[in-house]
């Protein structure tokens with residue numbers, strides 16, 4: 001499969017699986033990563049400190065959004081259901097909803113003006129975008145000059161190590177989590193490109209200071225860049 005695009009039927013299936021996962025989303029994440037996902041999200045959240053406008057793309061049920069510290073936070077996700085849950089969870093956590101704005105839209109067409117975001121971030125969602133080049137072009141457009149962008153996701157390797165990660169997601173994670181949802185995640189992992197591939201596209205779009213950082217024995221990455 002093309003590392004940049006997920007076909008529309010496949011993407012709709014993926015969205016259904018993600019929506020079905022909502023009630024146990026955090027639990028599945030936590031079991032799959034042995035609780036380390038929280039620590040990784042905090043690295044992105046730390047970047048949001050003292051920022052005016054932050055945009056999270058693929059905000060889902062708000063797991064990262066709740067940790068963001070900016071004055072204004074735009075949560076962008078194509079799923080209305082995800083936004084509803086995120087709002088409930090933010091309220092339950094007694095975080096002011098006022099600073100949040102929920103935008104139901106895909107990363108490939110973000111209804112936000114040019115040059116407004118101080119920081120754009122995405123956690124465990126980039127892999128799901130159906131047209132990653134288009135999404136990266138949109139993210140570049142909404143970023144202010146000198147604004148920062150960070151992606152956190154599972155690292156793809158086109159070697160035996162990648163095969164091990166794929167097998168972990170497809171065969172072991174369903175046992176650990178007691179859910180079949182990771183099997184769909186294995187599909188998106190398969191269709192995912194390498195970090196070097198996306199880093200090159202980002203440079204082509206105009207991003208500068210494109211940096212790759214691996215975490216957890218190179219199974220997780222943070223890709224950061226500036227406009």
Ligand SMILES: C[S@@+](CC[C@H](N)C(=O)[O-])C[C@H]1O[C@@H](n2cnc3c(N)ncnc32)[C@H](O)[C@@H]1O
Pocket residue numbers: 015018041057058059060061062063064065076077078079082105106107108122123124125128129130131
């Ligand atoms: C696994 S959840 C990530 C949730 C959250 N960011 C976190 O910290 O765990 C992935 C999210 O990406 C969203 N998504 C899928 N395709 C997308 C797209 N094309 N543009 C933006 N978000 C997308 C899904 O709706 C889902 O809410």
